[in-house]
Each structure stands twice: as structure tokens, then as C-alpha cells.
Amino acid sequence: MASGIARKGFDAVLCDLDNVIRFYDLAALAALERAVGLAEGTTAEVGYAPELDLPLLLGRITTEEWAESIASALADRVPPDRARELARALAHAPFRADDEVVGLLRRVREHVPLVLVTNATLELERDLESMGLADLADDVVSSARVGVAKPDRVIYEIAAERAGVAVDRCLFVDDQLKNVEAAVSLGMTGVRYRGPADLHRALPQGWRA
Known part of the structure; x- marks a missing residue:
């Protein structure tokens, strides 16, 4: 093009x-996903879904609020403490x-x-x-x-x-x-x-x- x-x-x-x-370096996140039995990329797929990601990109929520929404969306797949860990790993991935x-x-x-x-x-x-x-x-x-x-x-x-x-x-x-x-x-x-x-x-x- x-x-x-x-x-x-x-x-x-x-x-x-x-x-x-x-x-971004998502290696640490991938290791956490493997440890809890999630497919690599699951957290990003959840976090970057428009319903969670767009409010962040439009400045309507903070990164911490975004991480909380990711953890909530993952809570039916992994224990809550693990969901929060995964969400933080995505939200604060090194770059x-x-x-x-x-x-x-x-x-x-x-x-x-x-x-x-x-x-x-x-x-x-x-x-x-x-x-x-x-x-x-x-x-x-x-x-x-x-x-x-x-x-x-x-x-x-x-x-x-x-x-x-x-x-x-x-x-x-x-x-x-x-x-x-x-x-x-x-x-x-x-x-x-x-x-x-x-x-x-x-x-x-x-x-x-």
C-alpha cells in the first residue's frame, strides 16, 4: 500500500x-498464562476487546481501572488473585x-x-x-x-x-x-x-x- x-x-x-x-515484551505474561492453564494470548485477547480497551484509549478510565476490568473478565477462568496478576502483567508489560x-x-x-x-x-x-x-x-x-x-x-x-x-x-x-x-x-x-x-x-x- x-x-x-x-x-x-x-x-x-x-x-x-x-x-x-x-x-512490548509479553514473555512474563505468557509464562503466567501457561502456569494457570490459559492459552498464551488469552489475557491480551480479553484486554484488547473493544468493550474493555476503548474506554482506556479514549481517556475515560485509567490503566489501573482497565486492569481491574480485565481481572473481572478473567475471574470465571482463573482464581481472582491469578486474574489480577495476569491483568497487571498485561497493563504494566515492559516495552x-x-x-x-x-x-x-x-x-x-x-x-x-x-x-x-x-x-x-x-x-x-x-x-x-x-x-x-x-x-x-x-x-x-x-x-x-x-x-x-x-x-x-x-x-x-x-x-x-x-x-x-x-x-x-x-x-x-x-x-x-x-x-x-x-x-x-x-x-x-x-x-x-x-x-x-x-x-x-x-x-x-x-x-x-
Whole structure:
């Protein structure tokens, strides 16, 4: 979905955070799931279900309240203390930034505005600070702060406005196909991210050195 970039061009880059820049380590959670007889990924499947996840991403509940809702949803499968342990392991999973992508995006910002567009929690600013990325972008559009989440068109329009360019002059990068398709439907150039090579291909050659 990155075809035509060189021909069309762009004047700003709008980039997702999770699974593009930030990656979570769920190994400890998987070990806990195995220990209680749950299939790996069960806790995340419960926690990221829209009815539990969306209130968090819209800033209506805290991460701790989200963890409580996960524990409640798991209580019929495992003992309550184990459910709380699983929920906390998901809610507070360690994370890291991909240095290669961070380096690329810092070079992007030397040429055009860079705006992070992310479905995130009220703790996003603290998380960026902890990764040393508080200064990575010109602006950050967080769903928890603006009250609307991808793939709603409004969050894309907010991001383009923050970048100071027309919607159809934005390059949008995200790992979720539905989010990329929503951006393309607004006239943006979309790149579905599966690895650094996707970002390399999307950028002019002179920006990659």
C-alpha cells in the first residue's frame, strides 16, 4: 500500500507508535498464562476487546481501572488473585523503542514535520519520556487526549492540522491495515508497517543515510 509515494510526494509524516516505534515484551505474561492453564494470548485477547480497551484509549478510565476490568473478565477462568496478576502483567508489560525506526524518524523530522498519531492511554507522555522520545516528534496526537481513536477520520484530520499541511500531503504509517485504509480514504499516502524496510522504502533515499 506504499505504491506511488515517489510520484505523489508528501509534506509531513504521521506515524503510529505501538508496533512501529514501541514494542512490548509479553514473555512474563505468557509464562503466567501457561502456569494457570490459559492459552498464551488469552489475557491480551480479553484486554484488547473493544468493550474493555476503548474506554482506556479514549481517556475515560485509567490503566489501573482497565486492569481491574480485565481481572473481572478473567475471574470465571482463573482464581481472582491469578486474574489480577495476569491483568497487571498485561497493563504494566515492559516495552522498548526500536532504535532503527527512531533513527529514521529523527532524520524525517529534519525534512518535514513529524506527528505521532496513536491510540494510547493517559500515561503516554510519561511512557515517551521513559524511552527518551519526548522530543521525537513535532507533535503527538493521542486518542486519550483528543477523545477519538483511529480509524475515526477526526483523529487523522487533527494530526494533519497539527502538522500544518493538507490531508492529501500526509504520509501515514501504521501497522494496522484498517488504520492505513482509513488514512488512504481521506487522501493520505498510506504505508502499512511490518518492519523497518517498509519505512525505508517510503522515504526519499537521501533521508535514509
